[in-house]
Amino acid sequence: MSSNVNLLKDPKTVAVIGCQFRGGQGKMGVEQGPVHLVNAGLLGQIKELGWNVRWDGYQSYEHLEEKITVETDPNIGRMRRPRLVSNVCEEVSKTVEQHAKEGQFVLTLGGDHSLGMATIGGTLEVYPELCVVWVDAHADINTPETTDLGWLHGMPVSFLLGISNVPEYSWTKGKLHPSRIAYIGLRDIEAGEKATLKKLGIKTFSMHHVDKYGIGGVVKMALDAINPTRERPIHLSFDIDSLDPQFAPSTGTPVWGGLTFREGRYICEAVCETGKLIAMDLVEVNPCLTDPASAKRTVAAGCALVRAALGEELL
Numbered sequence: 001m002s003s004n005v006n007l008l009k010d011p012k013t014v015a016v017i018g019c020q021f022r023g024g025q026g027k028m029g030v031e032q033g034p035v036h037l038v039n040a041g042l043l044g045q046i047k048e049l050g051w052n053v054r055w056d057g058y059q060s061y062e063h064l065e066e067k068i069t070v071e072t073d074p075n076i077g078r079m080r081r082p083r084l085v086s087n088v089c090e091e092v093s094k095t096v097e098q099h100a101k102e103g104q105f106v107l108t109l110g111g112d113h114s115l116g117m118a119t120i121g122g123t124l125e126v127y128p129e130l131c132v133v134w135v136d137a138h139a140d141i142n143t144p145e146t147t148d149l150g151w152l153h154g155m156p157v158s159f160l161l162g163i164s165n166v167p168e169y170s171w172t173k174g175k176l177h178p179s180r181i182a183y184i185g186l187r188d189i190e191a192g193e194k195a196t197l198k199k200l201g202i203k204t205f206s207m208h209h210v211d212k213y214g215i216g217g218v219v220k221m222a223l224d225a226i227n228p229t230r231e232r233p234i235h236l237s238f239d240i241d242s243l244d245p246q247f248a249p250s251t252g253t254p255v256w257g258g259l260t261f262r263e264g265r266y267i268c269e270a271v272c273e274t275g276k277l278i279a280m281d282l283v284e285v286n287p288c289l290t291d292p293a294s295a296k297r298t299v300a301a302g303c304a305l306v307r308a309a310l311g312e313e314l315l
Contacts, residue, residue, distance in 0.1 A: 007233055007278050009103030013052040014310065016043065017108045019092055020060050023084045024114025024153035027252045029288025034058060034109040036287045036299045045303060049310050054104060056095070061088045076166060077144035085152040086168045089118035093171070096122025100279065107306065110283030113140055116237050117156035117172055123279045124175045127233040131180040131226040135267055136239040137255040139186055139193040146192025157181065163196070178202050182222035184267060185210070185242035188255045207257055215263040219270045230274050236309060237281045240302055250290045250298035261301055268308035280309050
């Protein structure tokens with residue numbers, strides 16, 4: 001396996017941030033995702049892989065939710081709860097940036113995927129050559145003009161790319177270039193998103209491509225596109241709904257016909273093998289939406305994906 005010692009400092013440390021935030025979407029329970037992942041033993045599992053763990057604890061944003069209420073946070077265009085999401089994500093971004101500056105691998109447990117603008121925004125401040133592998137059933141690249149539902153968990157990539165110009169989100173800075181992000185697992189994309197993806201020439205690999213080329217071929221093509229020499233640091237943003245609901249049923253926007261658990265794990269293994277992975281998000285685990293057995297299965301899948309990204313090998 002390639003080494004990432006040139007990017008991360010010794011002793012190798014994973015900074016784990018538990019983001020209990022659900023404001024980017026409309027369903028209760030996703031804020032409990034980090035709690036269930038940690039209660040399943042994830043921190044100990046990471047230590048068993050030889051990493052030191054710096055646990056930031058559960059980051060609650062009640063102080064902002066009390067200050068920025070529904071009444072004081074009206075829609076901006078179609079965007080729902082825009083000021084709350086911006087304030088929380090800006091706070092998370094600063095935390096991620098600080099850990100990255102200290103040479104730590106940053107693992108963010110969500111929470112909803114609006115956090116992606118925060119986590120990637122934070123790592124971009126430290127690693128300007130960063131590229132992103134975004135694993136998701138959805139493209140999350142809506143703008144305030146193209147969104148159908150208005151929830152911010154469907155828009156983070158547009159802010160990272162700087163194509164959504166909203167003064168309240170000026171902190172996102174739009175530093176990610178379209179040539180530095182590749183999607184894997186797409187299968188539920190809104191019309192406005194399709195137009196944006198084509199206009200910007202972003203590398204997208206839908207489930208059709210996974211079926212056609214196999215997951216190994218897709219991951220290689222994705223990395224060849226955004227990191228051809230394998231020298232750029234990589235941020236892996238993994239939405240659990242990229243997996244088919246039979247493997248991860250406890251999520252807010254499940255879509256049939258997704259990745260198998262093995263395919264999802266392979267993505268994490270292959271990105272890890274580059275030796276350039278410096279951060280990961282695992283988001284949209286919502287244990288409150290299903291029966292306990294389904295929630296447990298989803299959480300177990302999430303823990304296994306994290307372990308694979310941090311170097312766990314099958315042999």
